[in-house]
Amino acid sequence: MKPPRRVLLRLFSACLLVVVGCSQNRQVGRDPSPVNIRAPLQAMVRSAKHSNLHWAAFPEFRRQVKQLYERSGWRPLWLWGPRPTEAATQLIARLAAADSLGLEPADYDAQWLGHEARELASPLTVPTKKRLARFELGLSVAAVRFTTALRRGRVSPRSVHSELFRPRPSRAAEMAVDSLRDPAKQGRILEHLQPHLLHYQLLKNGLAHYRALARDTTLVPLPPLPPVVQPGMKLGAAPRLRHLLEATGDLTRAAPTGTATSTQYTEDLVAAVKQFQTRQGFEPNGVIDASTATRLNRPFENRVRQIELALERYRWLPATFKAPPIIVNIPAFRLDAFRGLVDREDDMLSMDVVVGDADDTHTPVFAADMRYLIFRPYWEVPASIMTAELVPKALEDPSYLEQEGLVLVSGESDRAPEVPPTPKNLKQIGKGMRLRQRPGPDNALGLVKFLLPNANNIYLHDTPAKGLFAKARRDASHGCVRLSDPVALAAHVLR
Numbered sequence: 001m002k003p004p005r006r007v008l009l010r011l012f013s014a015c016l017l018v019v020v021g022c023s024q025n026r027q028v029g030r031d032p033s034p035v036n037i038r039a040p041l042q043a044m045v046r047s048a049k050h051s052n053l054h055w056a057a058f059p060e061f062r063r064q065v066k067q068l069y070e071r072s073g074w075r076p077l078w079l080w081g082p083r084p085t086e087a088a089t090q091l092i093a094r095l096a097a098a099d100s101l102g103l104e105p106a107d108y109d110a111q112w113l114g115h116e117a118r119e120l121a122s123p124l125t126v127p128t129k130k131r132l133a134r135f136e137l138g139l140s141v142a143a144v145r146f147t148t149a150l151r152r153g154r155v156s157p158r159s160v161h162s163e164l165f166r167p168r169p170s171r172a173a174e175m176a177v178d179s180l181r182d183p184a185k186q187g188r189i190l191e192h193l194q195p196h197l198l199h200y201q202l203l204k205n206g207l208a209h210y211r212a213l214a215r216d217t218t219l220v221p222l223p224p225l226p227p228v229v230q231p232g233m234k235l236g237a238a239p240r241l242r243h244l245l246e247a248t249g250d251l252t253r254a255a256p257t258g259t260a261t262s263t264q265y266t267e268d269l270v271a272a273v274k275q276f277q278t279r280q281g282f283e284p285n286g287v288i289d290a291s292t293a294t295r296l297n298r299p300f301e302n303r304v305r306q307i308e309l310a311l312e313r314y315r316w317l318p319a320t321f322k323a324p325p326i327i328v329n330i331p332a333f334r335l336d337a338f339r340g341l342v343d344r345e346d347d348m349l350s351m352d353v354v355v356g357d358a359d360d361t362h363t364p365v366f367a368a369d370m371r372y373l374i375f376r377p378y379w380e381v382p383a384s385i386m387t388a389e390l391v392p393k394a395l396e397d398p399s400y401l402e403q404e405g406l407v408l409v410s411g412e413s414d415r416a417p418e419v420p421p422t423p424k425n426l427k428q429i430g431k432g433m434r435l436r437q438r439p440g441p442d443n444a445l446g447l448v449k450f451l452l453p454n455a456n457n458i459y460l461h462d463t464p465a466k467g468l469f470a471k472a473r474r475d476a477s478h479g480c481v482r483l484s485d486p487v488a489l490a491a492h493v494l495r
Contacts, residue, residue: 035082038074040133045069050141052134053109061144061173068140068174077181078139082127084117087183088139092117094190095142101194102207102311103149108142143177150193151176153315163366163455164316197343200314207307214300219244221297229288235265244296245272250279281333283472326370326493328460328481330355330363333474335460335483337492349492354463354474354482361478368452373490377449379437381406382457385478386435391426405438448486450493462486 044050048062058065068077078088096110105111116135119125151173157164176193180186194200213219222244223237235241239261245251251272259266265288273292274284280295288296324338337349356363381390393400401407401421408425409416410433419425425433437443446462456479463482468474483489 035076035079035129035132037076037129037133037136040130041069041074041137044133044137050134050138052112053138053141054106054112055145058141058145061141061148064144064173064177065137065140067172068144068177071174071178076132076136077178078136079120079132082120082125082132084120084135085181087181087186089117089121090183090186091139091143091180094186095146098146099211100208101150101204102308103146103154107149107154108146109138110142113139113142140177143180144173147176147180147190147193148173150190150315151319153312155312157313157316161365163364195314195317195319197314197317199343200311203307203311203314207304207311210300210304210307213247214304216247216300219247220299222293225288225293227290229265229293231265231267231270231286233265234263236263238263238265238269241296242269242272245269245276248276250275278472281331281473326489328353328355328363330365335481335489337489339492349488351488352469352474352484353460354465354468354477356475356477356479358475362475363458363477363479363481364456366454366456366458368454370450370452370493372451373493374449374451375490376439376447377443377445377461378439379444381435381437382478383430383434386429390435391429394421394426395423401435405440405442406435407438409434409436446482446486448490450486450489460486460489 045062045066048059049057078085078091084092092110092113095108096105096114098105098108098110113135116131116138120127120132120135176189179189218240222240225235225237226233229235242251242260251268259268270286273288274286276296277284277286277292280292282292282295321338321341324340326335326337328335333353333355335351335353336343339347339349390401390404390406394406398421407418408421408429410419410425411417412434416434419433429435437445439447441447442464444463446464448462450460452459458480460481460483465482466484468476468482469484
């Protein structure tokens, strides 16, 4: 006799609940009877060394790994019996794709872990406890390294820029790694660890695009070009140049019939080269000289590396800002002032800037809080500029200081008295004497100065030298940042 339909439904529901329950346990790696690898696991954690890993020693992560296993009672996190869990398999695949985030999969031993996972998954493999412990610990160390790199970068920014430091909210790495044991949440957790800025996401997309360009062998190098290519010239390499500029996105218009095979340096190609030159920081004149030709032929692997480094720099930034930030992009000669905490371009005040000379008086990379601004400031001339530039001119021409609105003062206070610029007094510069420039439209700082106290004495300011903003390359200051629209920035920060 058939059982009643209601009983069948109840039996089916009960089975479904059992199956779901087992699946969830497997996802988080809770083996009801795990293999006992406590002894070899503890020994390797104590030594902070794992000979199978690319970076064998892990003393900087030993504490986090130890706490991770103390939380589990030294039971395996990534093994279901002697087999890798679903979460382990997923995580290894994500480590293997770390290059999509500008990271190096070899740093997280993706290849070795993938090989071990496949071997351990085979029913023909009968692993020793030592081998299981090596896989288990290897994946945990890789996970700690990976999550740490995503959250704050592969290296400390202080190792590159000693003053680039912003406090970050502490979050235990072992907690993040432990949460990765649920494969249903793994992707969201890893996304959450990364910067939430829109431009970080755009850079990740750009990295994938440039990796594809780097694989295309039809783009660079171009055929040999004449020493100088002028608009309208005959150019045998024109079809290849067109192909390259379409790939880079500089040539977007649909080409007229027959243009694709034309050997003429046509107007649309000239416009595309101008766009390319603008992006490269060149004067956009459409003439292909040696500098432009070199940049056109630059391997895309170089651009890939630049994007990888840019992603790393984004990971150095705070996870959140306590106030809308102002960011100076030094190599791009641009300033972006956020109106909120999101970096949408329609919600930012952006302007051109002049920064320090790249070869000599470069603008340092640092982070500081803007405290106040000064309208119609004095320019307190730095000692290096006084002695190297201004004093020799003043000794040669007694009227020079007056022409430039400069006065000689005795003492360090704001109310230090002015003294006559006699040769004797000028030679005392740096020994109680100093130069300052009176406020006014010709003052080197313009009409407003933005103060963000820092060890380098770098600040943002207006400038009377407006012509510099018409240049494509704008590294012409002694280190401070000159603003193309200081009034707009003053209104922004005084909101």
